[in-house]
Amino acid sequence: MFVRFAPALTIAALIGPIAAGVIGTLLPAFGYFPALAGRHFSLAPWHALFASPGLVRSVLITAFVGMATTAVSLTLVMAIFAAFDGTRQFRIIRRFVSPLLAMPHAALAIGLAFLIAPSGWLVRIAAWAGAPIERPPDLLIVHDRLGLSLMAALIIKEMAFLFLMVLAALPQSDGSRALTLARTLGYHPAVAWMKAVLPRVYPQIRLPVLAVLSYSLSVVDVALILGPTTPPPLPVLVLHWMNDPDLRLRFLAAAAALLQLGLVVGAGLVWIALERNIISLARPWLIDGQRSGHEYATKVVAGAAVIVTAGAVLMLTTALTLWSVAESWRFPEVLPPTLTLTNWQSQIGAAPTPLVASLGIGALASGLALVLTVGCLEHEVRFGRRVTQRALWLLYAPLLVPQVAFLFGFDVVLAAIGIDGGFGEVLAAHLLFVLPYVFLSLGDPWRAFDERYRWTALCLGASPSRVLFRVRLPMLLRPLLTAAAVGFAISVGQYLPTLVAAGGRIATLTTEAVGLSAGGDRRIVAVYAILQMLLPALGFALAVALPSLAFRDRRGMSTGA
């Protein structure tokens, strides 16, 4: 029964909140919000929006950060593949990318701020190494007006995401054989990748690239920690207005949220236009038969990107760890003079609630997502219907529509029909963002499963359900757990969905970390950031360890299904 309805349920879980949310944003944006005495449609919210000081700059900064982040991270990922695909270094890079993807955005942003602030670790190290620095330089680095530090944090994370997406797309686009063929024709490996593989891979990763674009345009938590403040990026403005006790600002906020949606759509169209231009500009180069060119520059850029990213991530993780056990750590001390566990005891020993909330919501959301995904995939198996391109767009919808454009509206709609926020709403909001990742993660291994096992079991008289539970699921334990771990990591990192859906009543590690990051106690912020990183890591560790334990006397399963 469940399998029959799984696709419908999944689509409802994905599209319901977004559709309800966009309507709940659309109506107030045009003045209709009966609970706040808005009973007539009007353009007043838009007049108020365009009259609000600093709006133009907010929009321009947001657009710049979004486009530049996407372009830079995509270019760097391409350079890394071109320069390193198939080399020994590539396997090392690959190993490094998954943990980076699991690291929540907020934790990375907090760590990066510790690193690059004028009194941060880098300047301290420089001063310690003898640079003539007596005082922290009066430079605006964190919260800089162009959003460069915001971009830096986003690029690190989006590179990891795009890297894994390219990796997943390679087998489907037959990339490795094309690469081999081009190389035997005498193309330099980097050029071979650019000319033979990239044109095949790009169409496969187009949706992920657009998701990166949308995310970078609409990110809230990283922007709060690193982004410009006078004025802030557009999504942060929406958040401020939504939370203002002057409830009439909700109309203005709804209009701004719609503007955000328009910005994402506009940027997406510009991006697609750019794609077209680049393709036509690149065509002569693709077919000019040149076997080499710029491969040295590619290698330098890619190598620098890898080294800088890896160095930054390692250093910021170290800085976070040190802060979490520092008693005090003042400029220009390179290392904290005394270490202590009090920060951990006072936060986690005394108040484990956010930890429990993160664990509980993450486990439930990824569990639910797993059930729905398995239902959908089993539906495919039993009824033989493959996921179409259109269905893939549905799956990507939560990643393409900006969060601020529908989350508040979703909340409004639920309130209007008398559902009062709380845990269920948070779970639904998390599920929305967890589901696509779980689905993308599990889809390929599921479809790669050798159907002959299923036929054999059916021929032996097992029912379809029994085949599912006794044959397929146990054999797919490893990818199942990996998908669950991916979903869990995504859930742990969610900021805005938790904040909006819970109305501030449920605190998770992420909401605490972002909330505290504005304050003064970096030791405690570091504790939350570290925990935020540890939980997903723990999930992935379990996903590796449990199958090994379960299959310890099954040698055939030791490499995975």
Place this chain on the structure above:
Amino acid sequence: MTHDPRRSGVPISRAGWRWAGALVLAVAANIAAGSALAQPRAPDPKDWPAVLAAARSETVYWNAWAGEPRINAYIAWVGEEVSRRFGVTLVEVKLADTSDAVAKVVAEKVAGRIEGGAVDLIWINGPNFASMQQNGLLLGGWAEELPNFRYVDPARNPLVRSDFTVPTQGAESPWGMAQIVFYYDAARLKGPPRSIAALRDWACANRGRFTYPEPPDFLGATFLKQALIALTPDPSRLQRPVSDSDFAEVTAPLWAYLDALRPCLWHGGRAYPDNQAALRPLLADDEIDLAFAFDPSAASAAIASRDLPQTVRSYVLDGGTIGNANFVAIPFNAAHKAAAMVVADFLLSPEAQARKQDPNVWGGFTVLSMDRLSPADRARFAALDLGIATPSLAELGTPLPEPHPSWMSRIIEDWRKRYAAN
């Protein structure tokens, strides 16, 4: 170091003064629709045993600004004590901004929820109190009936009855006193500026070494008010509500001052710290030379927690600094009013107040008057070492009164237009 509910208090625009319209309309619509029922009777604090009996086994949802770990730890202690003594369970709803709780109560009233509200107790003062009071969102007439209110002496400390000039009318119970103090590292800075005018001269002679939190942050807004009181020709005008007719005239000296100060600020005034707590690490890391807080024991507390070095000292500007009281209030529709009163009363007890004033715990100044206490309770306070960096009561002097809350909202709005949007 501390903060108070005010940090937040300030909405981006003239919130308190502008909600009224929408709110009244919406509420009127609800009443017209017949959804308003007679309110259930609130517990009467004059019959305290009855309040205690009603409170037992109730849960109080206390909405409090939670940006300061030591304050959260103190609230956790209060929770243990009221549970042990009165069987009341205390849940701290941690707010990034007090106005979130105000918005929650507003939303409940708009939705016609006149009992069983989600907020039982709010840490509050200033514009948040003024707007809640103005919109009838608070339970009134209970605070001065609490048994422990006998230790408070409103004649000596009028601020406990006048919240930013707005009469409290028993709708909020005083919890703590606060006053602006400046602090600096005496090992680095000799002779810090002692007036608003001297501050600008000093800042511009030492560019990039001073800043203030970005309004609408509470402390940032209070800095603006402090400067306004010092600069405007007739400060007594600020005790009456703002009006369009003379706003430009009264505030012109402030904007001239800020225009001159801005290029001398940390990062040239292109970014500002978020709040009071964010100033502390800037001073600790030598990014700035002078910081300030709305709490006389802020520097001592930060020394105790190893955030700041032993050589930090604090002082008050010549001519005094702004001070005020902060309070706890009960929303009109609170689900657990009796238990909320029990918590408010416990907060006023000499034991809880003395613990709060201990800089090793929090360092928040008491609202009690020493001469109303028993000798044993007086001894509790006398035994406290307020910390090396805390000014004495004589040094603090008489705090300057807060302007009427309407000034704050209006100044913030103009500040954002001038400095946050280009």
